[in-house]
Amino acid sequence: MIGAAILAGTFAEGEFLDEAVLAREVGTSRTPVREALHRLQAERFVDLVPRRGAQVRVVTATEMRQIYQARFVIEANAIGKICDRRLGAPPETPELIEALETAGRNQDWNEFAQLDQRFHSCIVQHQGNAVLAQMYDSLRPRQVRLAVRTITQGPERFPIIEREHRELEAALNAHDAALSTRILNVHLQEVPELVRAFSE
Amino acid sequence: MIGAAILAGTFAEGEFLDEAVLAREVGTSRTPVREALHRLQAERFVDLVPRRGAQVRVVTATEMRQIYQARFVIEANAIGKICDRRLGAPPETPELIEALETAGRNQDWNEFAQLDQRFHSCIVQHQGNAVLAQMYDSLRPRQVRLAVRTITQGPERFPIIEREHRELEAALNAHDAALSTRILNVHLQEVPELVRAFSE
DNA sequence: TGTGGACACCTTGTATACACGGAGCATCCA
DNA sequence: TGGATGCTCCGTGTATACAAGGTGTCCACA
Numbered sequence: 068m069i070g071a072a073i074l075a076g077t078f079a080e081g082e083f084l085d086e087a088v089l090a091r092e093v094g095t096s097r098t099p100v101r102e103a104l105h106r107l108q109a110e111r112f113v114d115l116v117p118r119r120g121a122q123v124r125v126v127t128a129t130e131m132r133q134i135y136q137a138r139f140v141i142e143a144n145a146i147g148k149i150c151d152r153r154l155g156a157p158p159e160t161p162e163l164i165e166a167l168e169t170a171g172r173n174q175d176w177n178e179f180a181q182l183d184q185r186f187h188s189c190i191v192q193h194q195g196n197a198v199l200a201q202m203y204d205s206l207r208p209r210q211v212r213l214a215v216r217t218i219t220q221g222p223e224r225f226p227i228i229e230r231e232h233r234e235l236e237a238a239l240n241a242h243d244a245a246l247s248t249r250i251l252n253v254h255l256q257e258v259p260e261l262v263r264a265f266s267e
Numbered sequence: 268m269i270g271a272a273i274l275a276g277t278f279a280e281g282e283f284l285d286e287a288v289l290a291r292e293v294g295t296s297r298t299p300v301r302e303a304l305h306r307l308q309a310e311r312f313v314d315l316v317p318r319r320g321a322q323v324r325v326v327t328a329t330e331m332r333q334i335y336q337a338r339f340v341i342e343a344n345a346i347g348k349i350c351d352r353r354l355g356a357p358p359e360t361p362e363l364i365e366a367l368e369t370a371g372r373n374q375d376w377n378e379f380a381q382l383d384q385r386f387h388s389c390i391v392q393h394q395g396n397a398v399l400a401q402m403y404d405s406l407r408p409r410q411v412r413l414a415v416r417t418i419t420q421g422p423e424r425f426p427i428i429e430r431e432h433r434e435l436e437a438a439l440n441a442h443d444a445a446l447s448t449r450i451l452n453v454h455l456q457e458v459p460e461l462v463r464a465f466s467e
Numbered sequence: 468t469g470t471g472g473a474c475a476c477c478t479t480g481t482a483t484a485c486a487c488g489g490a491g492c493a494t495c496c497a
Numbered sequence: 498t499g500g501a502t503g504c505t506c507c508g509t510g511t512a513t514a515c516a517a518g519g520t521g522t523c524c525a526c527a
Contacts, residue, residue, distance in 0.1 A: 086479070096512045098298075101479090105302060109309040118479060118518055133398040140344045140399065198333040199340065202402055286509070296482045301509090318488055318509060 080125040084113065110208045126212055131258075134206055139255045141203045142187060143248050145194040150244035156236045157193040160186065164232050171225040179225065180211070186232055190239075224257070280325040284313065310408045326412055331458075334406055339455045341403045342387060343448050345394040350444035356436040357393040360386065364432050371425040379425065380411070386432055390439075424457070 078084065090100045104121045107113045113121040149155070163186045170178040184207055191203045231254045238247040278284065290300045304321045307313045313321040349355070363386045370378040384407055392400045431454045438447040 083478095085477095087477095097479090098511055098513090102301075102305060102510095105305055106309075109306075119520095120479065130398065133396045136396055137398045137402065140340065144340045196333045196336055198330065198337045198406075202337065202405075205402075206398075283508095297509090298481055298483090302480095319490090320509060 078123045080123050082123045083119065084121040084123065086120065110205070112208065126209065130209075134209055135255050135258060138187070138203065138206055139252065141199055142191055142251055142255075145191045145196075145199070146239065146247045146251060147244050148194045149190070149239055150242045150247060153242045154193060154239075155242070156239040157189045159189050160232075160236045163189070164229070164236065167232065168229055171229060183228065183232075190235075227257075228254075278323045280323050282323045283319065284321040284323065286320065310405070312408065326409065330409075334409055335455050335458060338387075338403065338406055339452065341399055342391055342451055342455075345391045345396075345399070346439065346447045346451060347444050348394045349390070349439055350442045350447060353442045354393060354439075355442070356439040357389045359389050360432075360436045363389070364429070364436065367432065368429055371429060383428065383432075384410075390435075427457075428454075 084104065086097045086100050086104070090097045093100065104113060104115065107121065108115045111124060113123055115121055163182055167179065167182045167186065170182055188200070188204055188207075192200045194200070231250055235247060235250045235254070238250055284304065286297045286300050286304070290297045293300065304313060304315065307321065308315045311324060313323055315321055363382055367379065367382045367386065370382055388400070388404055388407075391403045394400075431450055435447060435450045435454070438450055
């Protein structure tokens with residue numbers, strides 16, 4: 068059901084989730100709750116330890132860095148292919164950039180994060196490999212938990228993100244793989260650095 | 268439980284799986300079967316369509332090609348990093364190559380496929396990014412179904428695979444990224460070509 | 468007073484019963 | 498005769514009851 072939403076930030080890391088309690092809170096029985104917890108395990112939100120239950124995973128700075136590395140590997144590959152084939156930026160990008168700037172002006176962090184994700188996701192999809200695209204998207208849930216922490220603490224980064232998106236779009240339309248990759252590299256390195264700054 | 272094994276090749280593509288029947292066959296109740304089916308969905312073995320049940324996914328030639336592209340993207344990245352840092356081939360490789368050749372001599376296809384997977388998997392793990400490694404491994408179940416089809420039809424490829432593994436190990440130990448990548452590219456392009464050959 | 472063992476309670480894992488929704492078939496009408 | 502509609506049956510989705518295992522506490526003994 069609303070499994071993912073439950074974990075947005077309401078539980079402490081390492082905490083064990085009680086199925087019965089969750090069921091009561093959601094107003095359903097344990098069965099759907101169990102299924103939701105299994106989905107959450109698949110999305111790496113919780114560890115299911117036998118006979119103990121679902122433990123909220125701790126997202127370490129190391130893991131976060133690795134997630135962004137993984138994003139870079141997949142998205143850089145997509146960019147390379149897009150430039151090779153001279154496809155240009157995905158057709159949705161102007162619209163998404165527009166919406167992103169609106170969300171930025173309105174200080175709507177949720178919307179902003181979601182649009183940012185869609186921007187990058189549509190670039191990866193533009194390459195045409197559904198398997199890679201699905202992998203890329205599967206990284207999202209894990210980022211969300213950190214995203215709320217970081218973005219809310221650094222709203223001054225909004226304009227920077229917006230600018231880099233526009234630069235990336237332009238570089239893609241110029242079929243310039245090297246430039247696009249360079250921009251992406253900078254773009255994706257900022258968040259892990261923020262995370263590190265907080266955790267050290 | 269044994270969910271994954273069930274699907275090794277015993278069900279027709281597109282077939283709907285009946286929970287009650289499966290439960291009877293396994294000798295358990297529907298509840299564990301349902302959980303297994305959900306896991307199988309996470310592994311992309313089945314599609315869970317609401318109120319209809321679990322449908323065995325059809326693995327198209329296109330998807331197979333994309334899976335091998337995805338493998339290449341991740342493994343090539345690992346190889347690049349390994350050569351950059353001059354790590355050399357993973358310490359397990361000599362042993363794995365040895366075992367692979369034994370399996371090849373014994374015509375043990377199952378063992379062969381498993382060792383081949385472990386060989387590549389340990390290269391990706393050698394890079395040190397657990398997120399990418401887990402992604403890479405998650406591709407495996409989907410390959411297995413095709414692997415049995417192709418390998419059993421082309422056992423003459425065993426020596427070729429073995430040779431390429433040895434070449435890849437040597438190239439890694441020589442810290443030669445370009446050569447390693449070239450070998451990997453050839454190595455991973457053969458299977459999709461076989462698949463295409465069968466399906467056309 | 469500290470440590471070890473046993474018991475009880477609590478939570479997960481499994482089974483079964485019930486509810487809900489869809490798909491297929493039959494029948495009726497055009 | 499063909500199509501549409503309604504009914505029935507079957508299979509998934511959910512709830513609840515029961516079993517099993519683990520953890521924490523309490524008591525007894527050293």
